[in-house]
Amino acid sequence: MMWYDSRAAHRRRKIAQWTADAALLPPGALPPELAAELQQKITGTVVLPGDPDYDADRMLSNPRFSAHPAVIVYCETEADVAECLDVAQRARLAVVVRSGGHSTGGFSAQDGFLLDVSRLNDVVVEPEAMTAWAGPGTQFRKLNAKLEFLDLHTPGGACPDVCVGGYMQGGGYGFTARIFGVNCDQVLAVRVMLADGRMVEADAKRDPDLFWAVRGGTGSNFGVLLGVKYRLYRGARFTGFSIRWQMEDGEGRAQAAAALEWLQAHFMRGDAAPDLGYQMIWAFEGPEGRTKTPRLLMRGMYRGALPDLKRLLVPVIQLPGAVVESFYDSTPYSELNRCLLSQPYEVPDFPQDMQPMPPPEAKLSRYIEQPLSAADWRRLIDCFLDTPSPYTIAAMEIYGGAIERGPDHPNAFLHRRVCCDLFFDVFWLSETEREVMADYLERWRETVAPFWNGRVYQNYPSPHDPDFGAHYWGEDYDRLRAVKSRYDPGDLFRYPQSIRPLPAATAAT
Ligand SMILES: Cc1cc2nc3c(=O)[nH]c(=O)nc-3n(C[C@H](O)[C@H](O)[C@H](O)COP(=O)(O)OP(=O)(O)OC[C@H]3O[C@@H](n4cnc5c(N)ncnc54)[C@H](O)[C@@H]3O)c2cc1C
Incomplete structure (x- = not known):
């Protein structure tokens, strides 16, 4: 019989290093004695500033964000999570949790305690x-x-x-x-x-x-x-389709705008085509190295047979300018999802050798509820086409159907009576480009403002939004604050857009 722990020697060396380098740790880092205590108790991994992996581990999927957490802990068990919360309380560090690290506001890595649960994936x-x-x-x-x-x-x-x-x-x-x-x-x-x-x-x-x-x-x-x-x-298989309109010239743009007006009236809100899910993507497409062409893409999935899908789409295909790109017969969801977003070009269509990949990105989400005329859509299309970058995309995630009906037990996702979330994605590769794209995003913000219902999809947060509570939840923000006060009264989980607990006196009533 032999006892052997393959991680033990590495951990001992790491803890010894923290103690030796204590004076080099940046202010605000978790004190090495607490880090050592935590590492000895948990199955997962503690990473401190200065550790070889720290710079890679602190990054999120969007390289735009670059926080310097006091400590990063990869939890492997629920017991690990409990130990982390105890240490964070004792060190008086705010906690943010990271699962996939895709927060578009950069909220899953802040300068406090980063509790990573990516290994809890059963x-x-x-x-x-x-x-x-x-x-x-x-x-x-x-x-x-x-x-x-x-x-x-x-x-x-x-x-x-x-x-x-x-x-x-x-x-x-x-x-x-x-x-x-x-x-x-x-x-x-x-x-x-x-x-x-x-x-x-x-x-x-x-x-x-x-x-x-x-x-x-x-x-x-x-x-x-x-x-x-x-x-x-x-049933994990769906049929699918992809239709496009070119937006290169005035006629194409007018047809795209008219198509959007028609679709908004007939294929979005309520129970119209309940077995159909689709998105409208505004993108620049084309073979690498050649001029890219602006297009309006309609791509979607259908729960039903291909002939029924084709019948359902007849009025769409008859709209002026519509070109059918593909129909997909019964295909597993994840494969169809991949095809719809990558054939014939990926959306957005980055060069294969672009670095970093993905590039830094900013997103702006705006819910559209009121009917827009073709002239309104044309204004938005013209603003989109005015982008300084061929990698800009706009997308309309179409609502209605089961989203509008809502779940059996209501929840805090409240954007039920909207036509779509119209969001803009801009990318940049240098500081100069970042400024240019930030100016352009401002122009988009102003152009879309008259059509916006005042709400934002909370899964597409912008990092700077002082009115986030009203934008994500409207009048239900106070109800969320009451829940926050009850379950996290000490406000341990905290970041720029975390829900603020109610003042103690209000929370108690
Ligand atoms: C490339 C890309 C594609 C996307 N596509 C879509 C899409 O098709 N549809 C859509 O709706 N959204 C999409 N999103 C947005 C995405 O849904 C959100 O960013 C989502 O919050 C990411 O979850 P995550 O766990 O991967 O990210 P994280 O950054 O880890 O988490 C996001 C937020 O949740 C918190 N959090 C994470 N895990 C936990 C936990 N276990 N306990 C408590 N809090 C936690 C984090 O602190 C952070 O505030 C996309 C984002 C990107 C970057």
């Missing part, structure tokens, strides 16, 4: 019950693969790297959201560790306020989300 599917539990660090690539193997589905998003932890708490839109509802509408129960280390399993009956808030109230607010129980649907 998926347990219960096919008889038509449910699945997923850990917060589960990438949609893995969840979809597990479900598709059993011909099961729950709505996910466009990007396979995005994780359950952040995505679900912000709503969760994808090609099938219009058919089944957004991702957080599928949640039957959640497991959350509160700031004091208590574990809560919340559902419609147990801790219903927390259950309401976690589904749409965004992450790093009420506790550490450690498990999500999803409702599943039979």
Whole structure:
């Protein structure tokens, strides 16, 4: 018999190094004695400023953000999470949680305690019950693969790297959201560790306020989300289509604007085409190295047979300027999602050798509720075409259908009666380009303002938004503040757009 711990020697060396280098640690770093105590207690990994991996580990998917956390901890068990929360409280460090690191506001890495749960990514599917539990660090690539193997589905998003932890708490839109509802509408129960280390399993009956808030109230607010129980649907295969309008000349732009007016009137709100989910993407496409062509793309999925989809789309295909690019016969969701966003060109269509990949990005989300005329759409299209960069995209994530009907148990995702989320994505490769694109984004903000309903999709936050509470939740922000006061009264989970607890006197009433 022999006892051997393959990690022990490395950990001993690391702890010795922290002690030796204590004087070199930047101010604000977790004191080495606390880091050592934590590392000895947990299964996961503690990373301090100065460690060889620190600079890579502190980055998010968007290289625009560059926080310097006091400590980064990769948790491997729920016990690890509890130890982290204890140390963060003792060190008086604000905590943010990271699952996939895709926050468009950069909120999953701040200068305090970064609690990473990407290793908590177990998926347990219960096919008889038509449910699945997923850990917060589960990438949609893995969840979809597990479900598709059993011909099961729950709505996910466009990007396979995005994780359950952040995505679900912000709503969760994808090609099938219009058919089944957004991702957080599928949640039957959640497991959350509160700031004091208590574990809560919340559902419609147990801790219903927390259950309401976690589904749409965004992450790093009420506790550490450690498990999500999803409702599943039979049938992981969908048919699909892709239609385009060219927007190179005046005639093409007029046709694209008229198509958007028609689609908004007939194919968005309410129960129009309930088995159809689709997005409209405004992008520049073309073979690498040649001039790119501006196009309006309509791409979507249908729960049904291809002949039925073709019949449904006849009035769209008959719109002036519409060109059918492809129809896809029954295809697994994740493969169809990939095809719709990469054929014939990726969206956005970056050169293969661009560095960094992905480049720094800024996003601006605006919900559209009122009907727009073709002239209104044309104004927006003209502003889009005025972009200084061929990598700019605008996309309309179309609502209505099951999103508008809402879930059995209401949640904190409140954008139900809208036509679409119209968002803009700009990218840059240098400081000069960043300034140019920031100016351009401002112009877009002003152009879209008259058509905006005042709400923003909370999964697409901009880092600077003083009115985020009103933009994400409107009048329900105060209800979220009350839940925050109850479950995180000490405001341990804190970042620029975290939900503010109510003043103590108000919270107690
Ligand atoms: C390339 C790309 C594609 C995207 N595509 C889509 C799309 O198709 N549809 C869509 O709806 N959205 C999309 N998004 C937005 C995405 O849904 C959000 O950014 C989402 O919050 C990311 O979740 P994450 O866990 O990957 O990121 P993270 O940055 O880790 O988390 C996001 C937020 O949740 C918090 N958080 C994370 N995990 C936990 C946890 N376990 N407990 C408590 N708080 C936690 C974080 O602190 C942060 O505030 C996309 C984003 C990117 C960058």
